[in-house]
Amino acid sequence: xxxxxxxxxxxxxxxxxxxxxxxxxxxxxxxxxxxxxxxxxxxxxxxxxxxxxxxxxxxxxxxxxxxxxxxxxxxxxxxxxxxxxxxxxxxxxxxxxxxxxxxxxxxxxxxxxxxxxxxxxxxxxxxxxxxxxxxxxxxxxxxxxxxxxxxxxxxxxxxxxxxxxxxxxxxxxxxxxxxxxxxxxxxxxxxxxxxxxxxxxxxxxxxxxxxxxxxxxxxxxxxxxxxxxxxxxxxxxxxxxxxxxxxxxxxxxxxxxxxxxxxxxxxxxxxxxxxxxxxxxxxxxxxxxxxxxxxxxxxxxxxxxxxxxxxxxxxxxxxxxxxxxxxxxxxxxxxxxxxxxxxxxxxxxxxxxxxxxxxxxxxxxxxxxxxxxxxxxxxxxxxxxxxxxxxxxxxxxxxxxxxxxxxxxxxxxxxxxxxxxxxxxxxxxxxxxxxxxxxxxxxxxxxxxxxxxxxxxxxxxxxxxxxxxxxxxxxxxxxxxxxxxxxxxxxxxxxx
Amino acid sequence: xxxxxxxxxxxxxxxxxxxxxxxxxxxxxxxxxxxxxxxxxxxxxxxxxxxxxxxxxxxxxxxxxxxxxxxxxxxxxxxxxxxxxxxxxxxxxxxxxxxxxxxxxxxxxxxxxxxxxxxxxxxxxxxxxxxxxxxxxxxxxxxxxxxxxxxxxxxxxxxxxxxxxxxxxxxxxxxxxxxxxxxxxxxxxxxxxxxxxxxxxxxxxxxxxxxxxxxxxxxxxxxxxxxxxxxxxxxxxxxxxxxxxxxxxxxxxxxxxxxxxxxxxxxxxxxxxxxxxxxxxxxxxxxxxxxxxxxxxxxxxxxxxxxxxxxxxxxxxxxxxxxxxxxxxxxxxxxxxxxxxxxxxxxxxxxxxxxxxxxxxxxxxxxxxxxxxxxxxxxxxxxxxxxxxxxxxxxxxxxxxxxxxxxxxxxxxxxxxxxxxxxxxxxxxxxxxxxxxxxxxxxxxxxxxxxxxxxxxxxxxxxxxxxxxxxxxxxxxxxxxxxxxxxxxxxxxxxx
Numbered sequence: 001x002x003x004x005x006x007x008x009x010x011x012x013x014x015x016x017x018x019x020x021x022x023x024x025x026x027x028x029x030x031x032x033x034x035x036x037x038x039x040x041x042x043x044x045x046x047x048x049x050x051x052x053x054x055x056x057x058x059x060x061x062x063x064x065x066x067x068x069x070x071x072x073x074x075x076x077x078x079x080x081x082x083x084x085x086x087x088x089x090x091x092x093x094x095x096x097x098x099x100x101x102x103x104x105x106x107x108x109x110x111x112x113x114x115x116x117x118x119x120x121x122x123x124x125x126x127x128x129x130x131x132x133x134x135x136x137x138x139x140x141x142x143x144x145x146x147x148x149x150x151x152x153x154x155x156x157x158x159x160x161x162x163x164x165x166x167x168x169x170x171x172x173x174x175x176x177x178x179x180x181x182x183x184x185x186x187x188x189x190x191x192x193x194x195x196x197x198x199x200x201x202x203x204x205x206x207x208x209x210x211x212x213x214x215x216x217x218x219x220x221x222x223x224x225x226x227x228x229x230x231x232x233x234x235x236x237x238x239x240x241x242x243x244x245x246x247x248x249x250x251x252x253x254x255x256x257x258x259x260x261x262x263x264x265x266x267x268x269x270x271x272x273x274x275x276x277x278x279x280x281x282x283x284x285x286x287x288x289x290x291x292x293x294x295x296x297x298x299x300x301x302x303x304x305x306x307x308x309x310x311x312x313x314x315x316x317x318x319x320x321x322x323x324x325x326x327x328x329x330x331x332x333x334x335x336x337x338x339x340x341x342x343x344x345x346x347x348x349x350x351x352x353x354x355x356x357x358x359x360x361x362x363x364x365x366x367x368x369x370x371x372x373x374x375x376x377x378x379x380x381x382x383x384x385x386x387x388x389x390x391x392x393x394x395x396x397x398x399x400x401x402x403x404x405x406x407x408x409x410x411x412x413x414x415x416x417x418x419x420x421x422x423x424x425x426x427x428x429x430x431x432x433x434x435x436x437x438x439x440x441x442x443x444x445x446x447x448x449x450x451x452x453x454x455x456x457x458x459x460x461x462x463x464x465x466x467x468x469x470x471x472x473x474x475x476x477x478x479x480x481x482x483x484x485x486x487x488x489x490x491x492x493x494x495x496x
Numbered sequence: 497x498x499x500x501x502x503x504x505x506x507x508x509x510x511x512x513x514x515x516x517x518x519x520x521x522x523x524x525x526x527x528x529x530x531x532x533x534x535x536x537x538x539x540x541x542x543x544x545x546x547x548x549x550x551x552x553x554x555x556x557x558x559x560x561x562x563x564x565x566x567x568x569x570x571x572x573x574x575x576x577x578x579x580x581x582x583x584x585x586x587x588x589x590x591x592x593x594x595x596x597x598x599x600x601x602x603x604x605x606x607x608x609x610x611x612x613x614x615x616x617x618x619x620x621x622x623x624x625x626x627x628x629x630x631x632x633x634x635x636x637x638x639x640x641x642x643x644x645x646x647x648x649x650x651x652x653x654x655x656x657x658x659x660x661x662x663x664x665x666x667x668x669x670x671x672x673x674x675x676x677x678x679x680x681x682x683x684x685x686x687x688x689x690x691x692x693x694x695x696x697x698x699x700x701x702x703x704x705x706x707x708x709x710x711x712x713x714x715x716x717x718x719x720x721x722x723x724x725x726x727x728x729x730x731x732x733x734x735x736x737x738x739x740x741x742x743x744x745x746x747x748x749x750x751x752x753x754x755x756x757x758x759x760x761x762x763x764x765x766x767x768x769x770x771x772x773x774x775x776x777x778x779x780x781x782x783x784x785x786x787x788x789x790x791x792x793x794x795x796x797x798x799x800x801x802x803x804x805x806x807x808x809x810x811x812x813x814x815x816x817x818x819x820x821x822x823x824x825x826x827x828x829x830x831x832x833x834x835x836x837x838x839x840x841x842x843x844x845x846x847x848x849x850x851x852x853x854x855x856x857x858x859x860x861x862x863x864x865x866x867x868x869x870x871x872x873x874x875x876x877x878x879x880x881x882x883x884x885x886x887x888x889x890x891x892x893x894x895x896x897x898x899x900x901x902x903x904x905x906x907x908x909x910x911x912x913x914x915x916x917x918x919x920x921x922x923x924x925x926x927x928x929x930x931x932x933x934x935x936x937x938x939x940x941x942x943x944x945x946x947x948x949x950x951x952x953x954x955x956x957x958x959x960x961x962x963x964x965x966x967x968x969x970x971x972x973x974x975x976x977x978x979x980x981x982x983x984x985x986x987x988x989x990x991x992x
Contacts, residue, residue, distance in 0.1 A: 028628075030621070031571070032612060035564035037625050040640065043561045065539045068531035069565075069614075069645055069661050070587070073594070073602050075527070083594075083602070091566070092591040092604040093614070096649040098569070098583040106569050106579070108588040108611050110649075115604050116528060118565075118589070118614075125526070129533050132524075138840065144536065149565055149645065153592040153606075165565050344634065 003286035004356050010439075013230040013281075018159070020280055023356045024289040027159050027276075034157035034164030038273065041357055044297025045276055046167065050147065052199055052295070053169060053271070056191050062143040062171060067126050069149075070116040075124040078249035082123065085216025089153040090117040091164075118151040123217065123242070123268055126172045127250025134174055134264060136255050141184070142174040160277030161234070161496050168272035174252055174264045178243070181265035185241040188269040189222045192237035200275065201292040201409035202226045202282045203417050204236060205443070205491055207467025210450050215268075219243035225466045225491060227417045228281035231441030233466045233493035236278050239269035277496075282413055289358030290380050292409050293331070293402040300326055300338040300398065301359045305347045305366035316342060318370045322363070322391065331399045355380065360405050361398070381405050381412075421445065423473075427480045434461060434494065441494045445469075447477040448490030454481045458492060466491040499782035500852050506935075509726040509777075514655070516776055519852045520785040523655050523772075530653035530660030534769065537853055540793025541772055542663065546643065548695055548791070549665060549767070552687050558639040558667060563622050565645075566612040571620040574745035578619065581712025585649040586613040587660075614647040619713065619738070619764055622668045623746025630670055630760060632751050637680070638670040656773030657730070657992050664768035670748055670760045674739070677761035681737040684765040685718045688733040696771065697788040697905035698722045698778045699913050700732060701939070701987055703963025706946050711764075715739035721962045721987065723913045724777035727937030729962045729989035732774050735765035773992075778909055785854030786876050788905050789827070789898040796822055796834040796894065797855045801843045801862035812838060814866045818859070818887065827895045851876065856901050857894070877901050877908075917941065919969075923976045930957060930990065937990045941965075943973040944986030950977045954988060962987040 005023060009016045021027055026042035029035075038046065054064070070093060076083050093116040095108035119125065126144070134142055147169050154164045171188060175181040189206060196202050204224040214221040218240040226236045247253070247264040256262050283290040293299050302319045306312045319340045326338040341350055347364075354362050363377045374388040383405060421443040424430040433442040448454070448468060458464065458481065468490050476487045501519060505512045517523055522538035525531075534542065550560070566589060572579050589612040591604035615621065622640070630638055643665050650660045667684060671677040685702060692698050700720040710717045714736040722732045740759045743749070748760040779786040789795050798815045802808040815836045822834040837846055843860075850858050859873045870884040879901060917939040920926040929938040944950070944964060954960065954977065964986050972983045 028625070030564045031568055031624055032564050032566045035566060037564065038562040040559040040561045044559065046562075047560065063536040063540065064543065065536045066534040066542075066663065068526045068528050068533065069647065070528045070531060072527055076594075077600065077602060083596070087594040087596060087602065090592070090594050091589045091612075092594065093587045094590045094604055095588040095611075096586070098572075098579075098586050098588065098613070100579070100583060104573065106573060106583065108590055115591075116587075117594070128527055129524070151565065167562065 004288050004352055005286050008286040009229060009284075016284075016286075017281060020284050020288050021159055024358060026280075026289070029159065032164075034154045036159050036163045036165070038167070041297065042276060045279070045291065045295055046273060048295040048297060049199070049275060050169075053191075053195055054147075056195060057145050057169075057171065060143075060187065060191065062145045062173075064146065065144050066146060066148070067122050067129065069119055071119050071122075071125045072114055072116060074114065075128065076117060078124055078127075079217045079246060082217035082249075086120045086152070090120060091151050091153055092117055119148070120150055120152045121268075121270075122146065122148070122150075122170055123172065123246050124250065127246050127252060127266075130172070130174055130266075131251045131253075134252050134254050137176055137257055140174060140176045140254060140264070141180065143171075144173065145169055145171045158496075160273055160280070163273075166272050166274065168270050170268060170270045173267045174247070175266070176254065176256065176262070176264065178265050181267050182241050185220075185222060185239045185267045185269065188267070189224065189237075189239040192224050192239065192269075192271060196224055196226065196236055196275075197410065199292065199294045200279050200282070201406055201413060202236070202278060203410065203414045205467065205469050206471075207469040207491060209238075209467055210448070210465045210490065212452060212455055213465060215240045217242065217245050219245065223467050225493075226278050226282060227413075227420060227443060228278070228496065229284075229416065230281070231420045231443070231494075233443065233491075233495040234274070234278050234281065235466070235495070236275060237269070237271040240267060242266045242268060283409055284358070288356035290409070291358040291360060293360040293406045296337065296358070296360050298337050298339050298359055299331070299402055300336060300361045300363060301354045302338065302340045302363045302365060303347065303350050303354070304340065304342060305364055307367070310367050315365060315367065315370055316340070319365050322365065322375065322395070325395045326398060329395065329399055331402055336398065336402075360402060379405050381408055383408050417443070424480070425477055430480055430492070431461065434463060444492045445473070445489050446492055447479045447486050448488045449479040449482050449484045449486050451482050451484075454479070457481045462494055463492050464495050466493050466495060500784050500848055501782050504782040505725060505780075512780075512782075513777060516780050516784050517655055520854060522776070522785070525655065528660075530650045532655050532659045532661070534663070537793065538772060541775070541787065541791055542769060544791040544793060545695070545771060546665075549687075549691055550643075552691065553641050553665075553667065556639075556683065556687065558641045558669075560642065561640050562642060562644070563618050563625065565615055567615050567618075567621045568610055568612055570610065571624065572613060574620055574623075575713045575742060578713035578745075582616045582648070586616060587647050587649055588613055615644070616646055616648045617764075617766075618642065618644070618646075618666055619668065619742050620746065623742050623748060623762075626668070626670055626762075627747045627749075630748050630750050633672055633753055636670060636672045636750060636760070637676065639667075640669065641665055641667045654992075656769055656776070659769075662768050662770065664766050666764060666766045669763045670743070671762070672750065672752065672758070672760065674761050677763050678737050681716075681718060681735045681763045681765065684763070685720065685733075685735040688720050688735065688765075688767060692720055692722065692732055692771075693906065695788065695790045696775050696778070697902055697909060698732070698774060699906065699910045701963065701965050702967075703965040703987060705734075705963055706944070706961045706986065708948060708951055709961060711736045713738065713741050715741065719963050721989075722774050722778060723909075723916060723939060724774070724992065725780075725912065726777070727916045727939070727990070729939065729987075729991040730770070730774050730777065731962070731991070732771060733765070733767040736763060738762045738764060779905055780854070784852035786905070787854040787856060789856040789902045792833065792854070792856050794833050794835050794855055795827070795898055796832060796857045796859060797850045798834065798836045798859045798861060799843065799846050799850070800836065800838060801860055803863070806863050811861060811863065811866050812836070815861050818861065818871065818891070821891045822894060825891060825895055827898055832894065832898075856898060875901050877904055879904050913939070920976070921973055926976055926988070927957065930959060940988045941969070941985050942988055943975045943982050944984045945975040945978050945980045945982050947978050947980075950975070953977045958990055959988050960991050962989050962991060
């Protein structure tokens with residue numbers, strides 16, 4: 001049987017990824033290099049992700065605010081590592097108007113005294129506000145989140161994974177003590193983990209970044225790393241313990257209970273539209289997108305099948321009734337999201353349209369179903385295909401069917417992660433793990449020493465240190481690259 | 497009695513406005529001229545507005561998408577009036593990285609071949625996508641909305657009213673016929689009207705803009721105009737019928753049912769964070785903000801009053817119980833939003849904190865209320881202040897109390913609008929209406945001819961044509977400025 005997406009995953013994973021995005025109408029490249037247009041289907045997934053994450057942030061005491069898009073150059077310079085990290089990829093605004101030339105073309109005019117950059121991240125501009133808002137220990141902790149667009153000029157853009165402009169949330173918090181700030185950093189990492197596992201059905205490895213993979217200016221960076229179907233790693237979210245570096249840079253101080261002025265402790269954490277890329281590559285198949293039900297903008301699509309001479313009106317009315325009943329059912333506190341596709345197209349075309357877009361459950365209703373008060377349905381993860389099941393029992397079972405798809409997807413992703421994770425204690429084993437005949441990649445657990453020599457050797461193999469997992473084997477071993485004895489193990493992988 | 501805000505509205509309305517924003521912690525100016533920081537309380541109001549508007553858009557078949565922040569210069573030039581309208585206020589990106597000088601300062605580097613502008617509005621960049629998405633009549637209507645930040649360089653910035661960067665939604669739709677596009681334009685105007693009246697409790701005048709007040713590139717622009725408490729007008733939302741101008745510029749064509757290629761018809765419509773400014777100036781009083789309950793991030797605040805020696809724990813527990821009960825009650829399909837303020841501050845300070853922030857209902861619970869199972873409460877609009885009402889009956893009545901505040905606020909704003917609207921049929925009457933002894937301004941209905949001579953005369957009086965109301969007096973009269981006989985009447989006012 002022919003698949004809807006060419007090439008298939010095993011033929012060319014990278015091209016398959018682009019084709020899925022295009023066939024499922026998730027997004028497209030824009031005329032500005034590196035920037036994307038997120039189409040309604042892709043944005044609908046983002047809205048589901050936002051809703052769930054936003055609720056989790058609010059449940060843990062965070063509030064949303066909004067800070068300016070533009071940042072003065074002088075702000076960026078306040079933290080030395082920060083400016084080094086971002087200077088190479090900043091969009092710079094230098095003028096504030098355009099003048100029309102005689103030939104009708106436009107020239108920038110009104111040069112600014114100080115150029116402005118479009119935020120690549122907002123620590124510095126948010127810090128300026130925080131230094132005003134925080135005066136006393138009573139103002140702490142300050143727990144703020146922002147949903148925003150950011151811009152980091154990308155030389156090798158890839159839709160959802162590395163785009164110059166992307167959408168994200170960035171949390172920024174201020175605390176009275178180091179312990180509390182570190183606690184917040186790890187709490188938010190746990191929220192990211194729960195969301196990724198429970199809603200995106202993607203298992204992750206939680207860990208700390210090594211020194212050269214840290215966020216510029218952070219004391220420590222924590223990450224959740226996910227495995228894509230080609231065995232490569234994708235950094236799905238990060239949470240940074242910033243120590244007092246940014247508090248110092250922005251002068252965020254508070255008077256403690258004893259009346260003494262102290263420097264505060266800050267954190268920041270974020271996930272982005274990159275998660276959509278993770279979802280595509282973790283679950284998609286050779287027929288297109290497969291969306292986990294909990295984040296699907298539409299969980300059920302009802303397709304009326306009307307053959308010539310049949311009573312279209314009656315079939316449509318039956319579909320409407322079905323939709324109404326389904327939309328009253330609930331899954332995890334939300335009403336089910338369901339539509340009827342009455343477009344004037346042939347049934348096969350419609351079927352493939354929804355398969356490629358990854359709608360979790362597709363219901364088909366023809367004259368037979370109408371006459372017998374039944375439905376026929378298929379689950380997008382191929383777990384189930386049932387003809388002529390009684391309508392009322394189907395509606396009743398639907399939340400369970402969706403929940404089963406959701407858990408099945410997580411289970412299947414967990415198996416892939418587990419099957420493709422190896423332990424290496426010799427350099428040979430290590431190298432072998434990245435030269436598999438099936439062209440898949442491997443996650444490798446191996447001893448680790450935080451020494452830039454390691455980076456040099458592994459980067460020649462195209463491999464990076466993904467993280468030092470929070471769950472450690474607790475056995476000493478010899479670092480494969482420096483020969484040093486160490487108790488620390490790291491996760492190594494090729495990555496996006 | 498002293499008021500919380502100095503100066504008062506009658507002393508200096510403009511300075512009162514700034515002070516309300518500052519005391520209620522809605523927003524603050526950022527270090528980048530003309531850009532604002534929307535603080536959590538202000539953003540919370542925006543979230544309520546977004547939720548309601550987004551639902552209304554979705555209920556009428558619109559879906560959200562996201563388009564790039566950056567627009568190539570060449571795009572802006574595609575529509576001649578459009579470029580004239582926006583060229584003078586565009587932030588221009590000319591470089592894509594920064595280089596560090598020997599002294600540590602930064603210089604823009606990596607000059608772009610073609611400069612990019614930050615979107616002032618997105619017709620041109622969205623048009624580029626629409627020209628790909630629209631192929632056949634089957635693809636129409638295309639009903640898209642975007643929630644985004646935009647930037648228009650402001651020389652005289654004013655927080656929420658005119659900021660260089662602001663947040664908004666911009667709807668963009670494509671239709672097969674002129675009638676349908678015009679219908680959409682007016683349908684969205686109606687949605688804006690309903691939202692502004694029902695949720696913001698602000699009455700509006702609906703009408704069409706005159707030629708020189710039109711959106712650059714539109715065939716016709718419709719507006720909702722609201723009266724602020726100083727009698728000035730604020731344009732609260734606009735909806736544009738773009739005819740085929742932008743379809744032509746972006747080449748949006750479709751094959752009709754007869755197989756013939758046709759140029760499409762488009763619309764665009766938007767409201768912004770300016771609505772927060774409208775809300776402040778329509779309802780605020782000399783003690784600060786007054787928020788209509790339906791858009792209040794917190795509708796009820798419970799303030800425990802614990803005097804020294806009293807059982808704080810018992811009073812707090814009583815407040816928690818009250819909060820739990822209130823949060824289960826519903827208003828317009830939403831659970832009530834309620835908090836307990838347990839901060840370590842004196843009662844008077846807390847009380848004024850919430851008054852200035854405009855929380856609709858403030859409940860006070862002290863030892864007396866605890867002992868008698870009662871509450872004492874005040875409505876922020878001063879409509880009601882009740883001591884020792886039985887707790888369970890208060891909880892039961894709360895949705896009605898909030899609904900009464902909401903309607904009372906609309907009623908009061910309606911009276912102000914009606915009292916300050918005059919009809920003028922002579923130039924003397926017209927001039928007199930803008931020179932009132934009480935320093936308030938007036939909305940003036942007067943005959944109108946769409947002739948730029950009119951603009952010249954009235955602009956000398958500091959007056960603008962707000963709109964040609966959809967509801968017309970239907971009597972002929974003489975234009976006060978051109979002497980021409982006309983059946984058209986316009987709304988004239990000083991404006992923000």
